[in-house]
Amino acid sequence: MVCLLILAAAAGAVAVLLVLRLWIVLRSQDVTPRQSLSVLVVAGSGGHTTEILRLLGSLSNAYSPRHYVIADTDGMSTNKIDSFELDRANRDPGDMSTKYYIHRIPRSREVQQSWLSTVLTTLRAMWLSFPLILRVKPDLVLCNGPGTCVPICVSALLLGILGIKKVIIVYVESICRVETLSMSGKILFHLSDYFIVQWPALKEKYPKSVYLGRIV
Amino acid sequence: MKCVFVTVGTTSFDDLIECVSARDSLQIIKSLGYDRVILQIGRGMVVPEPFSTESFTLDVYRYKDSLKEDLQKADLVISHAGAGSCLETLEKGKPIVVVINEKLMNNHQLELAKQLHKEGHLFYCTCSTLPGLLQSMDLSTLKCYPPGQPEKFSAFLDKVVGLQK
Numbered sequence: 001m002v003c004l005l006i007l008a009a010a011a012g013a014v015a016v017l018l019v020l021r022l023w024i025v026l027r028s029q030d031v032t033p034r035q036s037l038s039v040l041v042v043a044g045s046g047g048h049t050t051e052i053l054r055l056l057g058s059l060s061n062a063y064s065p066r067h068y069v070i071a072d073t074d075g076m077s078t079n080k081i082d083s084f085e086l087d088r089a090n091r092d093p094g095d096m097s098t099k100y101y102i103h104r105i106p107r108s109r110e111v112q113q114s115w116l117s118t119v120l121t122t123l124r125a126m127w128l129s130f131p132l133i134l135r136v137k138p139d140l141v142l143c144n145g146p147g148t149c150v151p152i153c154v155s156a157l158l159l160g161i162l163g164i165k166k167v168i169i170v171y172v173e174s175i176c177r178v179e180t181l182s183m184s185g186k187i188l189f190h191l192s193d194y195f196i197v198q199w200p201a202l203k204e205k206y207p208k209s210v211y212l213g214r215i216v
Numbered sequence: 217m218k219c220v221f222v223t224v225g226t227t228s229f230d231d232l233i234e235c236v237s238a239r240d241s242l243q244i245i246k247s248l249g250y251d252r253v254i255l256q257i258g259r260g261m262v263v264p265e266p267f268s269t270e271s272f273t274l275d276v277y278r279y280k281d282s283l284k285e286d287l288q289k290a291d292l293v294i295s296h297a298g299a300g301s302c303l304e305t306l307e308k309g310k311p312i313v314v315v316i317n318e319k320l321m322n323n324h325q326l327e328l329a330k331q332l333h334k335e336g337h338l339f340y341c342t343c344s345t346l347p348g349l350l351q352s353m354d355l356s357t358l359k360c361y362p363p364g365q366p367e368k369f370s371a372f373l374d375k376v377v378g379l380q381k
Contacts, residue, residue, distance in 0.1 A: 034377070046225060047225065047301075054364075112319075212372055214365065215364050215365055215368055215369040
Protein backbone atom coordinates (compact mmCIF):
# COMPACT_ATOMS: atom_id res chain seq x y z
CA MET A 1 0.00 0.00 0.00
CA VAL A 2 2.72 2.43 1.05
CA CYS A 3 4.77 1.33 -1.98
CA LEU A 4 1.92 2.21 -4.29
CA LEU A 5 1.57 5.63 -2.70
CA ILE A 6 5.27 6.33 -3.05
CA LEU A 7 5.15 5.17 -6.67
CA ALA A 8 2.17 7.39 -7.39
CA ALA A 9 3.85 10.36 -5.73
CA ALA A 10 7.04 9.75 -7.72
CA ALA A 11 5.09 9.49 -10.99
CA GLY A 12 3.25 12.68 -10.10
CA ALA A 13 6.50 14.48 -9.38
CA VAL A 14 8.01 13.35 -12.68
CA ALA A 15 4.90 14.50 -14.54
CA VAL A 16 5.05 17.92 -12.87
CA LEU A 17 8.75 18.18 -13.67
CA LEU A 18 8.16 17.32 -17.33
CA VAL A 19 5.35 19.85 -17.64
CA LEU A 20 7.52 22.48 -15.99
CA ARG A 21 10.37 21.66 -18.38
CA LEU A 22 7.96 21.88 -21.34
CA TRP A 23 6.77 25.29 -20.14
CA ILE A 24 10.36 26.52 -19.77
CA VAL A 25 11.36 25.19 -23.19
CA LEU A 26 8.36 26.75 -24.91
CA ARG A 27 8.98 30.11 -23.25
CA SER A 28 12.68 30.39 -24.01
CA GLN A 29 13.38 32.49 -27.07
CA ASP A 30 17.01 33.41 -26.42
CA VAL A 31 18.80 34.56 -29.52
CA THR A 32 22.30 33.07 -29.63
CA PRO A 33 24.46 34.80 -32.24
CA ARG A 34 25.93 32.27 -34.66
CA GLN A 35 27.53 31.84 -38.08
CA SER A 36 25.61 28.80 -39.22
CA LEU A 37 22.99 26.37 -38.08
CA SER A 38 21.91 22.88 -39.01
CA VAL A 39 18.34 22.62 -40.15
CA LEU A 40 15.93 19.73 -40.29
CA VAL A 41 13.22 20.27 -42.88
CA VAL A 42 10.06 18.21 -43.02
CA ALA A 43 9.01 17.85 -46.64
CA GLY A 44 5.35 16.94 -46.24
CA SER A 45 4.70 15.80 -49.85
CA GLY A 46 2.86 17.49 -52.72
CA GLY A 47 2.21 21.19 -52.19
CA HIS A 48 3.79 21.08 -48.74
CA THR A 49 7.12 20.10 -50.26
CA THR A 50 6.80 22.74 -52.98
CA GLU A 51 6.12 25.45 -50.42
CA ILE A 52 8.87 24.47 -48.02
CA LEU A 53 11.43 24.34 -50.84
CA ARG A 54 10.45 27.85 -51.88
CA LEU A 55 11.04 29.04 -48.35
CA LEU A 56 14.37 27.20 -48.19
CA GLY A 57 15.36 28.76 -51.50
CA SER A 58 15.38 32.18 -49.85
CA LEU A 59 17.69 31.09 -47.03
CA SER A 60 21.44 31.64 -47.16
CA ASN A 61 24.09 28.89 -47.10
CA ALA A 62 24.49 29.51 -43.39
CA TYR A 63 21.55 27.11 -43.05
CA SER A 64 23.48 23.88 -43.48
CA PRO A 65 23.81 21.00 -43.27
CA ARG A 66 20.21 20.39 -44.34
CA HIS A 67 18.43 17.26 -43.22
CA TYR A 68 15.20 16.49 -45.03
CA VAL A 69 12.59 14.23 -43.52
CA ILE A 70 9.97 12.71 -45.79
CA ALA A 71 7.16 10.22 -45.29
CA ASP A 72 7.95 6.68 -46.42
CA THR A 73 4.94 6.64 -48.77
CA ASP A 74 6.06 9.82 -50.54
CA GLY A 75 7.43 9.00 -53.97
CA MET A 76 7.83 12.51 -55.34
CA SER A 77 9.60 14.63 -52.76
CA THR A 78 13.02 13.03 -53.21
CA ASN A 79 13.19 14.21 -56.82
CA LYS A 80 12.07 17.69 -55.91
CA ILE A 81 14.65 17.90 -53.14
CA ASP A 82 17.47 16.58 -55.33
CA SER A 83 16.59 19.11 -58.06
CA PHE A 84 16.43 21.90 -55.54
CA GLU A 85 19.82 21.05 -54.04
CA LEU A 86 21.38 20.60 -57.48
CA ASP A 87 20.09 24.00 -58.63
CA ARG A 88 21.45 25.52 -55.48
CA ALA A 89 24.87 23.94 -55.93
CA ASN A 90 24.98 25.11 -59.56
CA ARG A 91 24.09 28.65 -58.64
CA ASP A 92 26.74 28.81 -55.97
CA PRO A 93 29.75 26.72 -57.07
CA GLY A 94 31.89 28.25 -54.34
CA ASP A 95 29.96 26.44 -51.67
CA MET A 96 31.03 22.85 -52.28
CA SER A 97 30.88 21.79 -48.68
CA THR A 98 27.12 21.73 -48.25
CA LYS A 99 25.84 18.24 -47.91
CA TYR A 100 22.23 17.33 -47.52
CA TYR A 101 20.57 14.21 -46.21
CA ILE A 102 17.18 12.63 -46.78
CA HIS A 103 15.58 10.57 -44.02
CA ARG A 104 12.32 8.65 -44.18
CA ILE A 105 9.77 8.13 -41.43
CA PRO A 106 6.34 6.52 -41.47
CA ARG A 107 3.55 8.92 -42.36
CA SER A 108 1.38 9.87 -39.36
CA ARG A 109 -1.86 9.86 -41.33
CA GLU A 110 -2.92 9.11 -44.89
CA VAL A 111 -5.63 11.25 -46.51
CA GLN A 112 -9.04 10.20 -45.18
CA GLN A 113 -7.54 7.76 -42.65
CA SER A 114 -9.76 7.21 -39.58
CA TRP A 115 -8.87 9.17 -36.47
CA LEU A 116 -8.56 6.11 -34.24
CA SER A 117 -5.97 4.46 -36.44
CA THR A 118 -4.26 7.86 -36.79
CA VAL A 119 -3.46 7.79 -33.06
CA LEU A 120 -1.70 4.44 -33.55
CA THR A 121 0.20 5.42 -36.68
CA THR A 122 1.27 8.70 -35.09
CA LEU A 123 2.63 6.85 -32.05
CA ARG A 124 4.56 4.57 -34.37
CA ALA A 125 5.94 7.59 -36.21
CA MET A 126 6.99 9.07 -32.83
CA TRP A 127 8.81 5.87 -31.93
CA LEU A 128 10.89 6.22 -35.08
CA SER A 129 11.22 10.02 -35.10
CA PHE A 130 12.84 10.45 -31.73
CA PRO A 131 15.98 8.39 -32.47
CA LEU A 132 16.39 10.38 -35.71
CA ILE A 133 16.14 13.73 -33.91
CA LEU A 134 18.43 12.47 -31.19
CA ARG A 135 21.01 11.50 -33.79
CA VAL A 136 20.80 14.68 -35.89
CA LYS A 137 20.31 17.20 -33.04
CA PRO A 138 19.37 20.04 -35.42
CA ASP A 139 19.54 23.69 -34.38
CA LEU A 140 16.35 24.43 -36.26
CA VAL A 141 13.31 22.43 -37.38
CA LEU A 142 11.36 23.92 -40.27
CA CYS A 143 7.99 22.51 -41.30
CA ASN A 144 4.62 23.33 -42.79
CA GLY A 145 2.46 20.24 -42.26
CA PRO A 146 0.85 17.84 -42.71
CA GLY A 147 0.70 15.40 -39.82
CA THR A 148 4.12 13.95 -40.68
CA CYS A 149 5.78 16.88 -38.94
CA VAL A 150 4.00 16.48 -35.59
CA PRO A 151 6.09 13.55 -34.31
CA ILE A 152 9.23 15.33 -35.52
CA CYS A 153 8.38 18.53 -33.64
CA VAL A 154 7.35 16.65 -30.51
CA SER A 155 10.67 14.79 -30.63
CA ALA A 156 12.52 18.09 -31.01
CA LEU A 157 10.64 19.45 -28.01
CA LEU A 158 11.58 16.34 -26.06
CA LEU A 159 15.24 17.10 -26.68
CA GLY A 160 14.67 20.39 -24.91
CA ILE A 161 12.58 18.91 -22.12
CA LEU A 162 15.25 16.32 -21.39
CA GLY A 163 17.86 19.07 -21.29
CA ILE A 164 19.77 17.65 -24.29
CA LYS A 165 19.36 20.59 -26.68
CA LYS A 166 17.04 23.50 -27.31
CA VAL A 167 15.79 23.16 -30.90
CA ILE A 168 14.10 26.17 -32.53
CA ILE A 169 10.83 25.02 -34.09
CA VAL A 170 9.42 27.13 -36.92
CA TYR A 171 6.08 26.24 -38.49
CA VAL A 172 4.81 28.03 -41.59
CA GLU A 173 1.11 27.46 -42.21
CA SER A 174 0.39 26.69 -45.84
CA ILE A 175 -0.76 29.45 -48.15
CA CYS A 176 -3.91 27.34 -48.58
CA ARG A 177 -4.94 28.28 -45.08
CA VAL A 178 -6.69 31.64 -45.33
CA GLU A 179 -9.33 31.58 -42.62
CA THR A 180 -8.69 28.45 -40.57
CA LEU A 181 -5.66 26.52 -39.38
CA SER A 182 -4.87 22.99 -40.49
CA MET A 183 -4.96 20.17 -37.94
CA SER A 184 -1.15 20.13 -37.64
CA GLY A 185 -1.25 23.92 -37.43
CA LYS A 186 -3.66 23.79 -34.50
CA ILE A 187 -1.37 21.35 -32.69
CA LEU A 188 1.91 23.06 -33.50
CA PHE A 189 0.60 26.54 -32.76
CA HIS A 190 1.15 25.65 -29.13
CA LEU A 191 4.39 23.74 -29.55
CA SER A 192 6.41 25.87 -31.99
CA ASP A 193 8.67 28.80 -31.26
CA TYR A 194 7.51 30.75 -34.29
CA PHE A 195 4.21 30.11 -36.03
CA ILE A 196 3.96 31.93 -39.34
CA VAL A 197 0.68 32.60 -41.16
CA GLN A 198 0.27 34.04 -44.63
CA TRP A 199 -3.11 35.78 -44.53
CA PRO A 200 -4.33 38.61 -42.30
CA ALA A 201 -7.50 36.79 -41.17
CA LEU A 202 -5.35 34.19 -39.41
CA LYS A 203 -3.17 36.84 -37.76
CA GLU A 204 -6.36 38.35 -36.36
CA LYS A 205 -7.57 35.03 -35.01
CA TYR A 206 -4.16 34.06 -33.67
CA PRO A 207 -2.44 37.24 -32.52
CA LYS A 208 0.61 35.32 -31.26
CA SER A 209 1.36 34.15 -34.80
CA VAL A 210 3.82 35.91 -37.09
CA TYR A 211 2.42 37.54 -40.23
CA LEU A 212 4.82 38.47 -43.04
CA GLY A 213 2.35 38.54 -45.93
CA ARG A 214 2.48 35.91 -48.69
CA ILE A 215 5.92 34.34 -48.56
CA VAL A 216 5.68 31.49 -51.08
CA MET B 217 -3.37 25.33 -81.57
CA LYS B 218 -5.26 26.29 -78.43
CA CYS B 219 -4.60 23.99 -75.55
CA VAL B 220 -6.26 23.17 -72.24
CA PHE B 221 -4.05 21.64 -69.56
CA VAL B 222 -5.80 19.70 -66.82
CA THR B 223 -3.71 18.91 -63.75
CA VAL B 224 -4.26 17.16 -60.41
CA GLY B 225 -0.70 17.50 -59.13
CA THR B 226 0.51 14.55 -57.07
CA THR B 227 -3.00 13.63 -55.93
CA SER B 228 -5.79 11.57 -57.45
CA PHE B 229 -8.96 13.37 -58.50
CA ASP B 230 -10.97 10.86 -60.51
CA ASP B 231 -14.14 12.97 -60.44
CA LEU B 232 -12.42 15.80 -62.26
CA ILE B 233 -10.77 13.56 -64.84
CA GLU B 234 -14.05 11.80 -65.52
CA CYS B 235 -15.90 15.09 -65.77
CA VAL B 236 -13.46 16.74 -68.16
CA SER B 237 -13.06 13.74 -70.42
CA ALA B 238 -16.83 13.19 -70.72
CA ARG B 239 -18.18 13.75 -74.23
CA ASP B 240 -20.24 16.80 -73.20
CA SER B 241 -17.31 18.58 -71.57
CA LEU B 242 -15.01 17.92 -74.50
CA GLN B 243 -17.73 19.28 -76.76
CA ILE B 244 -17.91 22.47 -74.72
CA ILE B 245 -14.13 22.82 -74.73
CA LYS B 246 -14.08 22.37 -78.49
CA SER B 247 -16.83 24.93 -78.98
CA LEU B 248 -14.76 27.46 -77.01
CA GLY B 249 -12.04 27.19 -79.63
CA TYR B 250 -9.61 24.74 -78.02
CA ASP B 251 -8.31 21.86 -80.10
CA ARG B 252 -6.15 20.06 -77.58
CA VAL B 253 -6.65 18.80 -74.03
CA ILE B 254 -3.83 17.38 -71.94
CA LEU B 255 -4.84 15.39 -68.86
CA GLN B 256 -2.26 14.98 -66.11
CA ILE B 257 -3.97 12.37 -63.93
CA GLY B 258 -1.51 11.81 -61.05
CA ARG B 259 -2.41 8.84 -58.84
CA GLY B 260 -5.91 8.51 -60.26
CA MET B 261 -7.66 5.27 -61.11
CA VAL B 262 -9.58 6.76 -64.03
CA VAL B 263 -7.45 6.63 -67.16
CA PRO B 264 -9.27 8.03 -70.22
CA GLU B 265 -8.28 6.72 -73.63
CA PRO B 266 -6.13 9.28 -75.47
CA PHE B 267 -7.11 10.01 -79.05
CA SER B 268 -6.20 12.24 -81.94
CA THR B 269 -8.44 13.34 -84.80
CA GLU B 270 -7.92 16.00 -87.41
CA SER B 271 -9.57 18.64 -85.29
CA PHE B 272 -8.93 17.53 -81.75
CA THR B 273 -6.33 15.77 -79.57
CA LEU B 274 -6.60 14.30 -76.10
CA ASP B 275 -3.36 13.40 -74.31
CA VAL B 276 -3.15 11.56 -71.00
CA TYR B 277 -0.25 10.99 -68.60
CA ARG B 278 0.38 10.51 -64.90
CA TYR B 279 3.44 12.51 -63.98
CA LYS B 280 6.32 14.45 -65.41
CA ASP B 281 9.37 15.67 -63.53
CA SER B 282 8.22 19.18 -64.22
CA LEU B 283 4.94 20.53 -65.52
CA LYS B 284 6.62 23.74 -66.70
CA GLU B 285 6.45 22.87 -70.41
CA ASP B 286 2.80 21.89 -70.39
CA LEU B 287 1.90 24.95 -68.35
CA GLN B 288 3.81 27.14 -70.79
CA LYS B 289 1.95 25.67 -73.79
CA ALA B 290 -1.47 25.96 -72.18
CA ASP B 291 -4.02 28.64 -73.03
CA LEU B 292 -6.23 27.56 -70.16
CA VAL B 293 -5.45 25.51 -67.06
CA ILE B 294 -8.04 23.47 -65.20
CA SER B 295 -6.54 22.43 -61.91
CA HIS B 296 -7.22 20.84 -58.56
CA ALA B 297 -6.87 23.37 -55.75
CA GLY B 298 -3.44 22.29 -54.57
CA ALA B 299 -1.19 25.21 -53.70
CA GLY B 300 1.67 24.07 -55.93
CA SER B 301 -0.48 23.73 -59.04
CA CYS B 302 -2.33 27.01 -58.42
CA LEU B 303 0.75 29.08 -57.70
CA GLU B 304 2.83 27.69 -60.54
CA THR B 305 0.04 28.46 -62.97
CA LEU B 306 -0.69 31.94 -61.64
CA GLU B 307 2.98 32.82 -61.69
CA LYS B 308 3.15 31.86 -65.37
CA GLY B 309 0.30 34.30 -65.98
CA LYS B 310 -2.02 31.60 -67.31
CA PRO B 311 -5.78 31.75 -66.83
CA ILE B 312 -6.84 29.10 -64.34
CA VAL B 313 -10.07 27.41 -63.34
CA VAL B 314 -9.71 25.66 -60.01
CA VAL B 315 -11.92 22.66 -59.32
CA ILE B 316 -12.57 21.87 -55.67
CA ASN B 317 -12.37 18.23 -54.61
CA GLU B 318 -15.35 17.89 -52.30
CA LYS B 319 -14.06 14.59 -50.93
CA LEU B 320 -10.99 16.03 -49.16
CA MET B 321 -10.55 16.52 -45.40
CA ASN B 322 -12.33 19.66 -44.21
CA ASN B 323 -12.19 20.79 -47.82
CA HIS B 324 -9.41 23.18 -46.89
CA GLN B 325 -8.53 23.80 -50.49
CA LEU B 326 -11.71 25.82 -50.89
CA GLU B 327 -10.32 28.64 -48.72
CA LEU B 328 -7.44 29.40 -51.07
CA ALA B 329 -9.58 29.20 -54.19
CA LYS B 330 -12.16 31.55 -52.64
CA GLN B 331 -9.51 34.08 -51.55
CA LEU B 332 -7.73 34.12 -54.90
CA HIS B 333 -11.09 34.40 -56.64
CA LYS B 334 -11.99 37.32 -54.36
CA GLU B 335 -8.78 39.00 -55.47
CA GLY B 336 -9.74 38.37 -59.09
CA HIS B 337 -6.99 35.90 -60.01
CA LEU B 338 -8.97 32.77 -60.86
CA PHE B 339 -12.35 31.13 -61.27
CA TYR B 340 -13.37 28.17 -59.13
CA CYS B 341 -16.09 25.56 -59.15
CA THR B 342 -16.86 21.93 -58.35
CA CYS B 343 -16.94 19.05 -60.84
CA SER B 344 -20.66 19.42 -61.30
CA THR B 345 -20.52 23.15 -62.01
CA LEU B 346 -17.44 23.00 -64.27
CA PRO B 347 -19.23 22.66 -67.63
CA GLY B 348 -21.47 25.63 -66.79
CA LEU B 349 -18.53 27.77 -65.69
CA LEU B 350 -16.54 26.97 -68.82
CA GLN B 351 -19.38 28.24 -70.95
CA SER B 352 -20.08 31.40 -68.98
CA MET B 353 -16.66 32.63 -67.84
CA ASP B 354 -14.81 35.64 -69.23
CA LEU B 355 -11.06 35.05 -68.95
CA SER B 356 -10.23 38.65 -69.79
CA THR B 357 -11.51 39.73 -66.39
CA LEU B 358 -8.76 37.83 -64.56
CA LYS B 359 -6.09 39.96 -62.86
CA CYS B 360 -2.34 39.45 -62.78
CA TYR B 361 -0.99 37.63 -59.71
CA PRO B 362 1.84 39.31 -57.76
CA PRO B 363 4.33 36.65 -56.56
CA GLY B 364 4.97 35.94 -52.88
CA GLN B 365 8.02 37.36 -51.10
CA PRO B 366 10.13 34.63 -49.50
CA GLU B 367 12.84 37.21 -48.78
CA LYS B 368 10.62 38.47 -45.96
CA PHE B 369 10.79 35.00 -44.46
CA SER B 370 14.59 34.80 -44.69
CA ALA B 371 15.01 38.26 -43.16
CA PHE B 372 12.74 37.30 -40.28
CA LEU B 373 14.39 33.92 -39.70
CA ASP B 374 17.96 35.27 -39.89
CA LYS B 375 17.04 37.69 -37.15
CA VAL B 376 15.40 35.22 -34.76
CA VAL B 377 18.03 32.49 -35.09
CA GLY B 378 20.85 34.95 -34.47
CA LEU B 379 22.67 34.76 -37.80
CA GLN B 380 25.24 37.53 -38.18
CA LYS B 381 24.80 39.85 -41.16
